[in-house]
Amino acid sequence: MNLTSITVRRLTTEMLTPFTTSFGTQTHRDLLIVEARDDAGTVGYGECVAGAEPTYSEEATSTCEVALAEYVLPRLQNAAVEHPDDISTLLHPIKRNNMAKASVEGAVWDLWAKQQGISLSQALGGTKSRVDVGLSIGIKPTDAELLQAVGEAVEAGYRRIKIKIAPGRDLEMMRAVRREFPDEAIMVDANSAYTLDDAQLFAALDELNLMMIEQPLAHDDIVDHRHLQAAIRTPICLDESIHSLDDARKALELGSGKIINIKVGRVGGLTESLKIEQLCRESGVDAWCGGMLETGIGRAHNVAIASLDGFTLPGDTAPSARYWAEDLITPEVTMHNGQIEVPTGPGLGYEVKTAMLESLTTQEFTVQLR
Ligand SMILES: O=C(O)CCC(=O)C1=CC=C[C@@H](O)[C@@H]1C(=O)O
Ligand SMILES: [Mg+2]
Numbered sequence: 332m333n334l335t336s337i338t339v340r341r342l343t344t345e346m347l348t349p350f351t352t353s354f355g356t357q358t359h360r361d362l363l364i365v366e367a368r369d370d371a372g373t374v375g376y377g378e379c380v381a382g383a384e385p386t387y388s389e390e391a392t393s394t395c396e397v398a399l400a401e402y403v404l405p406r407l408q409n410a411a412v413e414h415p416d417d418i419s420t421l422l423h424p425i426k427r428n429n430m431a432k433a434s435v436e437g438a439v440w441d442l443w444a445k446q447q448g449i450s451l452s453q454a455l456g457g458t459k460s461r462v463d464v465g466l467s468i469g470i471k472p473t474d475a476e477l478l479q480a481v482g483e484a485v486e487a488g489y490r491r492i493k494i495k496i497a498p499g500r501d502l503e504m505m506r507a508v509r510r511e512f513p514d515e516a517i518m519v520d521a522n523s524a525y526t527l528d529d530a531q532l533f534a535a536l537d538e539l540n541l542m543m544i545e546q547p548l549a550h551d552d553i554v555d556h557r558h559l560q561a562a563i564r565t566p567i568c569l570d571e572s573i574h575s576l577d578d579a580r581k582a583l584e585l586g587s588g589k590i591i592n593i594k595v596g597r598v599g600g601l602t603e604s605l606k607i608e609q610l611c612r613e614s615g616v617d618a619w620c621g622g623m624l625e626t627g628i629g630r631a632h633n634v635a636i637a638s639l640d641g642f643t644l645p646g647d648t649a650p651s652a653r654y655w656a657e658d659l660i661t662p663e664v665t666m667h668n669g670q671i672e673v674p675t676g677p678g679l680g681y682e683v684k685t686a687m688l689e690s691l692t693t694q695e696f697t698v699q700l701r
Contacts, residue, residue, distance in 0.1 A: 375442025378629030457638030612641030622647030627660030
């Protein structure tokens with residue numbers, strides 16, 4: 332691949348609307364954009380999806396920046412990289428730090444696809460020309476605000492609506508949603524806010540005909556989830572608990588959940604995501620592409636991986652305008668009739684607005700690879 336350098340940019344972007352989950356509220360994204368360059372000057376782009384604080388997982392923007400500078404990028408210097416799969420092999424000795432690793436690997440995948448003159452979707456083995464789009468709605472202070480947001484999402488044509496829940500904003504709120512929207516494809520995401528002591532709550536939620544309950548229990552658990560799944564009909568979807576193909580295999584063997592949220596950054600990159608997609612597809616297990624409030628760069632990666640057969644359910648890949656007054660890519664990601672067209676151009680298939688990227692960059696560093 333004639334990789335010559337990797338550049339890591341840190342930037343802060345303000346979100347259009349605050350996003351509240353059981354572990355906090357985000358109003359800005361403090362994120363890293365990674366650029367992989369080859370000797371012809373072609374650039375591949377990746378995005379580090381960690382939040383500003385280590386509250387979704389153990390990674391945060393600052394820990395990823397250090398991991399990239401101190402441990403990840405030095406391992407790529409003078410290394411033989413002929414295919415993006417080589418990146419996860421080279422980085423395997425580094426434990427976890429998945430979001431940091433995924434940001435570099437994603438940039439190399441985009442660069443490789445551009446070098447081959449094919450779309451990232453094609454490079455990954457995608458088959459769909461459009462992907463179904465879901466929307467993730469943060470916790471709203473009142474039921475009226477939530478019902479308004481759900482109504483707008485139904486009106487906009489989203490193929491699935493995900494509603495965040497947390498203790499105190501859960502059962503009665505969801506009963507109100509179901510009274511207003513009895514037939515819509517609706518799921519909840521608890522972001523690990525509950526324990527097995529809340530079994531009664533889940534038995535009541537089980538009556539609401541939800542598509543799934545995402546990550547109800549601890550972020551690093553697959554045993555308690557097994558007990559909860561045995562007690563309710565509603566499929567449990569695992570998000571935070573799944574960091575690798577092995578985690579997914581063990582969780583499915585145990586019966587800890589019936590659906591997997593595949594988040595490229597959480598599992599360490601596209602190569603590992605492909606392995607999990609294959610496991611789910613061959614096991615007849617539903618999977619979908621989770622989101623991390625990405626800019627258009629990370630969103631483009633998500634659209635590409637969501638085009639594979641094994642991504643059977645709508646993902647958290649809502650259009651750019653849902654998150655940003657102006658996105659880092661052109662054209663922006665748009666949705667029609669609840670679907671996003673999968674780009675056919677080389678790599679991500681969107682152009683990165685380099686002047687905007689540079690203007691938002693607060694700090695950057697470049698590592699020469701040879
Ligand atoms: O719209 C999106 O990008 C998905 C947003 C979303 O649901 C999440 C983003 C980041 C971390 C979590 O809070 C949550 C999730 O668990 O999926
Ligand atoms: Mg989730």
